[in-house]
Structures are given as structure tokens and as C-alpha cells.
Amino acid sequence: MSNLRPADEAKLTDIFRTLFNDPALVLRDELTAPDVPGWDSFNHINLVMQIEEDFSVRFTTEEISGLANVGEFKSLIARKLVSA
Amino acid sequence: MSTYLNPAFYAAVAILYCGIQLQPAWCSRTVWFGALNLAALIALFGAKAAAAFFAFASLLWLSLYFLQRSKQGRLRLEIGTYGAVTVLFLLHKQVLLWTGVLPSSHPEFDKAAQVIASFFETIAFAYLYLRSLDVIRVVSNGGKLLDPLSLSGYLLPFFMVPAGPINVYVDHARINAEPVSVPTWSSFVAGIDTITSGLFLKFVIAELWKLYFIGLPGVWPTNGFLDSIIIFVYVYFDFFGYSLVALGVGRLLGIPTPINFKAPFLSTSVTEFWTKWHVSLGDFVRRGLFIPLQVSMVRRFGRRWSYATNLVALILCFAFVGLWHRFTWTFVAWGFFVGVIVALEKILRDRWVMTEMSRMEFAKQSQRILGPVYVFLVIVGTLHLAIPELMGQVR
Numbered sequence: 495m496s497n498l499r500p501a502d503e504a505k506l507t508d509i510f511r512t513l514f515n516d517p518a519l520v521l522r523d524e525l526t527a528p529d530v531p532g533w534d535s536f537n538h539i540n541l542v543m544q545i546e547e548d549f550s551v552r553f554t555t556e557e558i559s560g561l562a563n564v565g566e567f568k569s570l571i572a573r574k575l576v577s578a
Numbered sequence: 579m580s581t582y583l584n585p586a587f588y589a590a591v592a593i594l595y596c597g598i599q600l601q602p603a604w605c606s607r608t609v610w611f612g613a614l615n616l617a618a619l620i621a622l623f624g625a626k627a628a629a630a631f632f633a634f635a636s637l638l639w640l641s642l643y644f645l646q647r648s649k650q651g652r653l654r655l656e657i658g659t660y661g662a663v664t665v666l667f668l669l670h671k672q673v674l675l676w677t678g679v680l681p682s683s684h685p686e687f688d689k690a691a692q693v694i695a696s697f698f699e700t701i702a703f704a705y706l707y708l709r710s711l712d713v714i715r716v717v718s719n720g721g722k723l724l725d726p727l728s729l730s731g732y733l734l735p736f737f738m739v740p741a742g743p744i745n746v747y748v749d750h751a752r753i754n755a756e757p758v759s760v761p762t763w764s765s766f767v768a769g770i771d772t773i774t775s776g777l778f779l780k781f782v783i784a785e786l787w788k789l790y791f792i793g794l795p796g797v798w799p800t801n802g803f804l805d806s807i808i809i810f811v812y813v814y815f816d817f818f819g820y821s822l823v824a825l826g827v828g829r830l831l832g833i834p835t836p837i838n839f840k841a842p843f844l845s846t847s848v849t850e851f852w853t854k855w856h857v858s859l860g861d862f863v864r865r866g867l868f869i870p871l872q873v874s875m876v877r878r879f880g881r882r883w884s885y886a887t888n889l890v891a892l893i894l895c896f897a898f899v900g901l902w903h904r905f906t907w908t909f910v911a912w913g914f915f916v917g918v919i920v921a922l923e924k925i926l927r928d929r930w931v932m933t934e935m936s937r938m939e940f941a942k943q944s945q946r947i948l949g950p951v952y953v954f955l956v957i958v959g960t961l962h963l964a965i966p967e968l969m970g971q972v973r
Contacts, residue, residue, distance in 0.1 A: 531931075535864070536888045536924065539872045543881050555873050556719035559865035560748075 498568045502549070502575070506568065509544050513537065523565030545571065581622065581740045582780065582823055590618040590736060595830050599761065606754045608724055611833060612731030619736050627700045634701075635730040638663070638710055642717045656718045660711070667707040670698040671905035702739045704902065708862055709733050712747045715866055722751055735835075737827035741820035742838065743858035749834035759832060772826030780819025787812050800966040806958050809965055814843075817856070836861065846949025847927070848956050849920050859899065868895045889924070893917035904967060912964040919956065 498506070503521070511519050514532045527533040533541070542558050545551070545567070551574035561567055581587055594614050601610040619628040638659070645655040673695045677688075709732065717723045724732065732750040759765075791808050792798055799805045821838035828835025842854035853860055868891055875887035893914060900913020930936050961968075 535868065535872075536885065539869075539876055539888065540881060540884055542873075543876060543884070554719055555870045556716065556721070558873060559869045 498572045498575075502571065503568070505548060506545070506571065509541070509548060510564075513541055513544060521564050521568075523563065523568065525564040526562060549575065551575065582777065582820070584622065586622055587737075590621060591827050591830065594618060595761075598831055601758070606728070607758065607832075608728035608731055608750065608754055611831070612725075612727035612729070615731045615734070615736055616727070619734065619739075622736055623700050623739070627697060630697065631701045631706075631734055632726075632730055634666075634706075635733050636726050638713070638733075639723070639726040639729050642713065642723050646717060646723055652718075656714070659714050659718075663707060663710045663714070667703065668905065669694075670703045670707075673698065675905065701734060702742075705738065705742045705744060706733055708744050708859075708866075708902070709747065711866055712744070712862065715870075716747050721748065724751055731833075735828070735833055737831075738824050738835070741817060741824070743821055743824060743836045743856075744862045745828075745834055745836060745858070746861070753832065753834065766830065769826045769830035772829060773823050774826075776819045776822025776824075776826060778819070779815045779822065784812055784815035784819060787815065798969045800969055803958070803962060806962045806965050809969065810958050810961060843954065844950055845953050846945050847923050848916070848953055849923050849927075851953050851957060852916075852920065859902075863895050863899060867898060868892070871895070889921045892921050892924070896920065904964075906967060908964050908967050912960060916960050919960070 507519070507521050510521060510530070511517050514530050514537070516530070519530065527538065538561075539558075542553060542561075546553060549571055551571065553570065553574070557570055561570065597614045598611065601607060616628060616632060619631065641655065641659045641662070645652060645659060648655055673691050676691045677695045713723075713729065713732070723729075728751075732745065732747055735745070738745065787808075788796075791812075798809055800809070818839045825835050825837060836858040838857050840854040840857060842851050845851040845854055871891040871894060872884075872888055875891060876884045879887055894917070896917030897910055897913040900909040900911070900916075903909050903913075935941050
């Protein structure tokens, strides 16, 4: 369970919906790449870069390669926002 | 082959299975396994090989220790550590090539090359190299450095010596934080079942296949396309069998061991095939090479070029896989060619999903049926030119 603020959750949902062209996409913590059409290794990097830009955070390659589902995205963003 | 036919291997598994349960309270699981593993390496591969391997692990540890603590010159140390293990890896590959073209006009040189090649092969240096890269990457990114004994247990688990897989450093380091699982009858049976399935695939299916097609002391014919198919099927059962034995032993001992095959022949694209064949290598390349290349190129050139830079990263990764198998132009070309096919598949797939036809049930069914046939022919086709080298022959 992440401790991302509701406003940040909404922002993250917006990023996913825009990038994967699915206005009805609901972000569950256990959601992984195979569950979302278009979320492949190519779009993964676009997703990461968009999140970095919108949340004004920066991830290391180690952190990026460890991201397996939406829950991990949320936790990582929350940690970055706290330490920023 | 000799390791899994050696009764001492199974004695070592049995002793370590019991030994693991006797872990003292003052000792972490990775240290305890490291010590037991070192004893198994000495028993199976000899004191000299085990000592040389432990010297390598200790030097790597020392270098990472200073890397972790250094404030200045950190980058130089990181590059130096990557460089040193890569030089050793290249030496290993080069020596293998030299021994392949022996005898030369210098018998003493030939003898030295044979000794070095045999040492590198004994400790499976190709796998050791990739594990070393994994540790360096994690530690240089601020990850935890295990002690030398634990590190040696990660770098060369005795049951992964014959044919991998490439285990993950972070997973190995994590076992200290996990509760010790009490061995149960069902987990024991599951482990034994995996080992015996692997032995059956390797020593019954693969060897009968080989015996049927080339006979007892036979040499693999490598000229025709059909020859390549026969070899490829043999390699599949051989490698899958080895991987299952390692997986079963890993499960028995509670040491994280990745699954290496996920029904690759049911893949409907070459891209999918390479996520299901030698999975641990694919995962290593993804986290250790593809993502770092992707990130650095997208940051350097901007998101506008991400599609193109991703394609370049993809092709470079496959070229690396080719080079890792054999340090020759044939294998670079093979890796590059496979990379281009995967890149083309990506481009076509992105165009295809935009079409109405891609949503039709007929199209989906056709892909499910014809996909595996296409994949099999393309994989054997790309391997066809490299197979003589793979089998140690000159075309």
C-alpha cells in the first residue's frame, strides 16, 4: 500500500491514461505491464520519463529496472517526494 | 555433462540439504551457504580451482568495498572493476578460440592455453562474469555489499556451474532478511521432482535424440537446414534439462534460482521467444544493459527520439548476447541479425495493432497457430550459420 497523496494518485492515473490511450484505466497496485495494452519495454521508459517530468523527481536505472507494478511506482514516487 | 553424472554431486546436494538446516544462530544464511558451497566446490572441482575462484571473489569484493567507501575517484573505480572482469572474460573467450585452432608452432604456448581454458571452463567463467556485472551494478548504485564468503556463494553456487542459470544478486542478498523456511515433505518432493524431470530431459530425451540421429561416437552434421533443426531440438532438451536440475537443487537448498525456460516453442513471435528461452540471460540483459542504455540515451537525446534509441538499444543488447556466447564475428552478426528481426517485429506490431484486422478473431487464431511455426523457422534459420561454430566445427 503506497502513501501517495490523492492529488498525486490522480496525476499518476492521468499519465497512465494519456500514455496508454485508455481514459477508463483504473490504477490498481497489482497492475503490471501485461495487463495494460501498449505497456511494453519501449513505453515503460516513456512512462518513467513522463513521471519524472510531472512529479519533478529523478529515478536511478536500478530503481527503474526494479519497477514491476503500479504499486511499486506509487511507493517509489512517494519516497522520492518525501526526500525531495 | 560430467558434473551431473558424478555421484559426488548428489552426495554434495544431500550433505548441503542437511547442512543448511544446521545453520548456527550467529551466522547469516548467505555466509553459511557460502561456506558450505565452497566446501562443495572443493570436493567437486578440486582445491586449486576453488581457491582460484575464491581469490577472484575476494578481489572483486575488495574492489567493491573501496568503491562503496570512496568519495573521490568512485567512477574510476567502477569503470576499473567493470574493465578488469571484462578483460578476464575476453581472455577466457580468446583462450577458448586459441585452443580451438591448436596445435600451433609453440607447444608450450598451446599447453598454457589449454590449462587456462580448462580453468575458466571449470569455474564456468561466462556465467561468473555476468553475475560479477550484476553485483558491480547493484553495489555501484548504492546497493548492499555482502561479505566475501556470501559473495562467493552468490557468484558460483556449485549446482549452477554446469549451465547456469544467471541468478540475481539482489534476490540472493535478500535471503538473509527472509524467515528460514522449515523443510516439508511436499517441498522436498517438489525439489526432487524438478531434478528428476531435468535428468530425464537431459539424459534420456536429449541423449536418445542424439543417439538416433548421429550414433554413438558421432559428429554433428551441420550443413543442411534439417541438421540445424536436429541440433536445435537437442540443445533445447539438453539446456532445459540442466536448468531444471539446477532449479530443483536451488529449491531444495532455499537458494534463489531463476526459471530458465517458459515453453519457448509456443511463442508467436521471435520477441516473445527470447523472453521464454534462457530467461535468466534475458532478464540480466534487460536490467543490466537494456534499461541503462535506454535511460542514458533517452536522457541524452530526449523523448522525441525514444523510439529510435530504444531500437538501437535493443539491437546492441542482442549483439552483446551474441558476443557473450562466442567472441567471433559470426556471433556478433548472429546477435545483430536477431536484434534487427526483433526491432522489425516491434515496428510491424505497432503498425498492426492500429488496424481493424488485428481485432478480428480469425487473425488472432491464425497468429496462435502459425506464430510458433514462424518462430521455429526463424530461430533455426538465424542459428543455421552459427551452428558449426557453436558445435566447435569450421564450416
